Amino acid sequence: MKVSQNWLKQYINFKFTPEQFTEKLSMLGLEVESSEDLSKKYDKFVVGEVLERAKHPNADRLSVCKVNIGGTVQEVVCxxxxVAAGQKVAVALVGAVIPHNQHGDEGKSFILEHAKIRGVESHGMMCSEQELGLGKDASGILVLDAAAKAGTPLAKYLGQTDTIYEIGITPNRSDCLSHIGVAREIGVLVNKKMKHPKVILKESRTPASKFAKIEILDKEKCPRYSARVLRNIKIGPSPKWLQDILSSVGVRPINNVVDVTNYVLMETGHPLHAFDYDKLAEHKIVIKAARDGEKFVTLDGKERTLTSETLMICDAERPIAVAGVMGGANTEISDTTTNILIESAYFHPQNIRRTSKYLGLSTEASYRFERGADMNITVTAANRAAQLIQELAGGDLLKGVLDAYPKKRKPIVVKARVSRINSIIGTSLSKMQIISLLKKIDLVVKSSSRDELLVTVPSFRNDILEEIDVIEEVARVYGYNNIETKTHAAIDFSSNVRTDALQDEVREFLIGSGFNEILAIGLQDEATMSLAGKPLVKALNPVSAEMAALRTSLVTSALGIVKHNRNHGTKDLRLFELGNIHLRIDGKASNSLEAYQEEERLLLVISGNHAPVSYGNASRVVDVLDMKGEVSAxxxxxxxxxxxxIYYDTHEALSEPCIGIEINGTYAGFFGKIRKQIADKLDIDEAVFVCEMNIRALRDGWVRDRKFSPLPKFPGVTRDLAFTVDATLPQNKVEDVIRQVGRPLCTNVVxxxxxxxxxxxxxxxxxxxALEFQSPDHTLAEEEIDHALAKIIEAVQRQCNGVLRS
Amino acid sequence: MLEKVVHTKQAFTEELQKAATLQDLEQTRIKYLARSGEIAALFEGMKSAAPAEKPALGKTLNELRQYAQAQFDEKKLLLEQSAKPKEVPFDLTLPGRSKPIGTKHPVTQVMEEIKRIFRSMGFSVENGPEIESDYYNFEALNFAPDHPARDMQDTIFIADKILLRTHTSPVQIRVMEKQKPPVRAIMPGWAYRNEAVSARSLVAFHQIEGLYVDEGVTFSELKGTLVAFAKQFYGSSIKYRFRPSFFPFTEPSAEMDITCYLCNGKGCRICKHSGWLEVLGSGMVHPHVFQAVGYDAEKYTGYAFGMGIERTALLRYGIDDIRILYENDVRFLKQF
Known part of the structure; x- marks a missing residue:
């Protein structure tokens, strides 16, 4: 929300630099996000006095003027x-940013530079209204008031001395969505109460109640509806001060009546609406729900379809406004309007929020109503608007406020304990200290017992409902930075077992093996993910088609990363990821958490050359044995x-060949080569090897407790054996036979x-x-080894049809 | 006799210096150091010396012999080396044989450091699911239905009341449901928001949530813990401030700012000219949250905090576009 410093000063006197303003309000919970010093716009512009005007020696239409710019006299070509001697003019000096270029470049701003115009040096520029961005007149220079003093900064002359702040108001603080609200908080900082504007009304004798009736049919959604009627007013543009102040806080001026309702909104935070009184059938206001499917055209010219949830303001015949959100085109103020009805109501926050969401329409009014307006100020706000309209548009203000208020709001009283306040914040504030802190923000406190306080909450603070809310206010007003920073925290040591120890160790291990860690966002497009062949968990409202569902495998997202890297010239890849995948469990209702299974996985990817191209390393493209080596390690x-x-019985949609991994007899994942068809689909024209493993299986199989085995005391002996076998026989059959038969003397086979x-x-x-033989209790004799070898040779021949090569 | 010794030493030294080849050197050796050489002759001559002079003389002669032998050995080594044919020296500037270099993702590195600091303060690390129910993500965290706070978080839904968690805060609820106080845990993980991807925001990002519940936990202690963390993580010289803020699940709530370490608080583009950087949100656990998990809100108090990891990583490494973090370009990854 934008606030004007000058506007705030109408209610509270304070002297803060922009830095102080930003710091102090932020520390009170009103985060000042930016500030803009409006006078900066006319930096390097001054009031000048034209002393002499002479014809330019080389150009008929130009003149060379001597201009007093305050202390010095400069030559300016114009x-x-x-232009004439004796005039007071606006002079831009070198370096000034001219808001509007009236000679070209689509009127963009430009920086004024030193210039020689037709041979005569010009030390500045006298500006037109258009060039200054103050109006449309470009016919000549702007002549200022004769009383203006040469050398005065132009911003000062124009009254552009304001600073505008952008404040981020948290959703709980709807009371601060106005200048009065912010002024109230500034009051806390300067230890003064803000002053409300004086409202003096000139009412006619005719009572308003004779001219209009209000009827609330839905008292739940509209607890209060106040209104005033003005007659014989004259619609016209607002005076400059009003247009300027509204523009400065980002509100577009429209006409005097609408501008006043907006001004009061920005002043008090209470949304108002003005109806063309003569267009109200039977001059009646009825507040009731819309009919399902009913159509209604709002002020912005759009036709809206309503539901029975939508609260409407109606006249005797038809709806005339969506309550709390936007008025209707049918009763809009026009240039010919003479009689008006000003609405100042309170609507239930939840209903306005639903309506605004349903219609996809958020307005300054709905924004405030859905956060909670102040039910007690409807009359004050209506009166304030009536006063200003009368001042600006004339007319008669009918006597009395129409105020439908069936059930009067009771003030909220909250119990708070001094002991509890101190035990949450960590302070030792006395009861008197707390009472005086709360008084600063208009919380009236009655002490009921030694420890207990009865806190009456003002109607504008709808966020204070229970003790903890009062505690927060005490802490806030006391100042978060005044609360002691306790450095002796009561540490109790966590006895929980580390759940992420395995992941940390796996990461370190893989980095040592030369893998680069990747991290991918868990959402991906359906087409790529369907390649993994698992049912997808899809988003109902995806951000985009590229992020439509959750990953069922880390492989699919990694393929995109492989492609990205290949496209950017990195083809030798060693990547790993630790991440979550999500599976849809069959037979469970989609609105139950049981339907979704999250699994943490480890992914390895290798592709391209096995090592960086370097001196003494022959270049070699990786194959499945490289991946097998990494996985085995x-x-x-x-x-x-x-x-x-598991070599031949593992089938995964992504990989061919595909080798299964079992840890302690449980399937833990696979490794292999990305299928050609899949790589082709993704335009990856090199073999990519992947391994995907379940972290839980790896953790379950993790042997953390290591036991020492004594080192062999007796020397080992190595013997080589070579066999000729069928070309189709997997070598591990031979290896397994050697291992089995060779036991216990043969301790290793490579x-x-x-x-x-x-x-x-x-x-x-x-x-x-290569076979290694060793005994734990003696040095092996030649005969023992020969005997073992003979057994092995015989077994390989018998079981694998292998012939020993000599 | 002593004169003779001095003379021999001088003569030997001169001849040794003159020797230009190994042959010359051998001649010198034979002349002085051989069994029948001049030094041996001097020892022979000692026999005829007066008994009183013998010990001193013997010492002098021994010194001469040692001197001559050492000088000879040194010269021999020198001549041998110069006599060898010249070899091409090994080119020591050849590059070392390289092997692939592994790296940890920068987000992981930041995450690990934060975890390490909190572990050292006695926090355990807990996890919760990314697919969450409306209950854990909002309701139990005191988000009233239709509450405007939900404006802050636009959510990706999977099914009715099933969503991708918008923050790691639901893990607080899960941890408290599982465990009685005291609870002292941090909860890292992914969170998702239905936001347009830009240089400043992503659909998915990491958060670390923290929670401490026990008897007598105060806002003052929250400050102490987070200041201790910030000093370890950002440097002991940083200045900090706690600003009132609003989160439905904590009250009082606070944002923690630290002095912008890029401009030292002078104001720059990164800190939007404020001199401050918002680093985390925090507050005292709201009594409604305790009610939701069945904790006695009168007996226990606690604090919670949460911070975004990506933003921290961007600041730490001077990265200006968040999207590069998850492009996983190896040229990027290898820089960390």
């Missing part, structure tokens, strides 16, 4: 026909050997070579293993 680190890979070619024949391949 093209205006009306990670699993061995965290789960020791409690995992296994495949170090495979070969298929001339020596083996096309249908065969050679697999070569």
């Amino acid at each position: 093209g205006a026909p009306n 990670l699993l061995s680190k965290f789960c020791l050997d409690n995992y296994r890979f 495949l170090f070579d495979t070969y298929s070619g001339q020596q083996t024949g096309k249908d065969k391949k050679s697999v070569a293993y």
Whole structure:
């Protein structure tokens, strides 16, 4: 909300610099977001006195003037026909920002520079009304009041001395949505009470009650409706001061009546509406609900469809306004209006909020009503408007206020305990201190017992309903910065087990392995995600099609990231992500949380070259064994050997080939290569290898307690064995046989070579293993090793049809 | 006798200096150091010396022999080296063999640091789901139906009353439902808002929520804890202020500002010329929230706070467009 400093000063006297104003109000909870010093607009503009006018030596239409700009006399070249010696004029000096360029560039502003005009130096510029942005007259320079003093800053001469502040008002503080409201808060800062404007009415003898009737049919949604009637007024433009002050706080001037209602709104915070009295059927106001489907044209010319929830202001025949939101076109004030009815009502916040939301229409009025207006000031606001309209538009103010107020509002009294106030804030304020703090913000306190206070809340503070609200006010007025910063917090140590320890360790491990961590937003487009082949959890109101549903796999979003990086020249990728995916559980109602399962996952991605191009590193494109190596390293680190890979029976929509991962017998995820069709669809023309694992499975399999095994005391012996087997036989069959049969002396088996070619024949391949033999209790004898080897060779031959190569 | 020793030492030194080849050097060795060399001859001569002079003389001769041997060894090494054929020296400026370098996402780094600080103060880390019910996200947090506070948060819905959490605050409710006081926890995670994506805002972002409930917890202690955090995180010299604000689930509520560390409080573009940066929202847990989780609001008091991580990361690393955080461009990631 915009507030004008000059306007505020009508109600409270204060002397703050913009910095002080910003700081002090912010510290009171009214956050000042920006300030604008209007006089800055006419920085480097002064009042000048034309001393002499001479013809320009080189141009017929120009004149060269000697201008007193206060102390010094400068030569200024001028093209205006009306310039004459003795005039007081507005002079822009070098560096001034001329608001309007009347000679071109679509009237944009420009900075005045030193100029030689047809050979004569000009040290400034005399401005027209249009150039100053004060009006449309561009026929000649603006001639100022003869009494103006040369050298006076133009802003001062024009009265443009205001500062405008933008204040962010939190939703609970509807009482501050006006100049009076802000002035009240400033009163707290300067320790004075703000002064309300004096309202003196000149009423005619004719009672208003003879001219109009008010009937409230829905007392719930409209507890109070006040009105005044004015006759024989003259609609016209508002005086300049009113137009200026409204414009300065962002309200567009319309005509004197509408401008007054807006002025009172900005002054008191209470929304008003003026009807053309003569257009009200039977001069009657009825407040009731609309009919479902009823159509109504609002002031902005739009036709709105109403519901039975919408509260309407009607005359005897038809609706004339959407209550608290916007008036109707049918009773709008026009240039020919002579009689008016001013509405000043109170509407129930919730209803206005619903209506405003339903109609998609938010106005200054609805904004205030839905946050809560002040039921007690309807008459004051109507009177204030009546007074100003009479001053500006003449006419007769009919005697008396029409005030339908069926059930008078009772003041709210809140109980608050001194002990509780101190125990929440951490202070030791006395009862008297608290009472005087509350008094500053018009909370009247009666002490009922030693500890208890009875706090009567003024009608404008609809946010104070219970003890904690009073406590907040005490803290606020006392000053948050005056509350002690207690540095000896009562620490009780958390005994909770760390839930994110695994993730931290996995992250460190992967960084050590050269992976870059990525983080992706959990929402993605449906088409890409459907590639994962799982039912989606979709947003009812997605922000955009690109973010229509939640991820069911970390892979789909990572593919977009792979593509982005490839498009930007980074093709060698090693990425990981720890993130959540969401699955839709079949058979559960969509409005139950049980229908959605959140799972934390780990993703690895590799693509491109296996290592950066560098000296001494041969370039090599990664393949599935690189990914297998990374996955094995990670699993061995965290789960020791409690995992296994499932090679041929794992099927995932995204990956082919696809190798399953089991930890302690539970499926934990997969790794493999992104299917060609999917990569093609996403325009990725290089193999991408991924691994996606369930964090919970990894955590369950995490062996955190390590036990020491004694180091072998006796030396080990290494022997190599190579077998020729069928080319189609997976090597792990041979390896498994060696491991099983070799026990317990053979302690390790490593495949170090495979070969298929001339020596083996096309249908065969050679697999070569390095075997390590060791005993915990003695140095192995040659015969023991030979015996073990013979057993292994025999078993491989029998079980794998493998022939030992010599 | 002593004269002789001095003379021999001098002669040896001169000859050794003159020796230009290993052969020359060998000649010198034979002349002086060999079994029949001049130094040996001097030892032989000692036998005829007076018994009283013998110890001193012996010492001098031993020193001469040691001196000669050391000088000889040094010279030999020198000549041997210069006699070797010249090898091409290894080019030490060749680059080291490189391997891929891993990095943590900047958002993770900020998150980890914040977690570390609060852990050191005795806070545990708790989690809650991203898909939430209206109850946990709004109702239990004292958001009245139709309350204008909901204007602040436009929400992405999944189904009727099922939504993507708009803040991490619902985890407060879940933690308190699960656990009796004292509760001292931080709750990090993703939150979502139905907002247009721009350089300043994203649809999804990280928050860290904090909660401390016990007997006798005060606003004063809230200040103490958050100031201690801010000094560790932003630097011990920062200035701070607490400003009254409004959140439905805390009262009194406060925003914490710190002096803008880019301009030292002088005012710049980043702090919108105010000299202050808003770093977190906080307040005393509202009694209605305690009622919702079945805590005795008369017995227990508590404070809660929350902060956005992305904004913190932008400030810390001098990033001016939030969108780059989740483009995951490796050229970006490798800078952290």
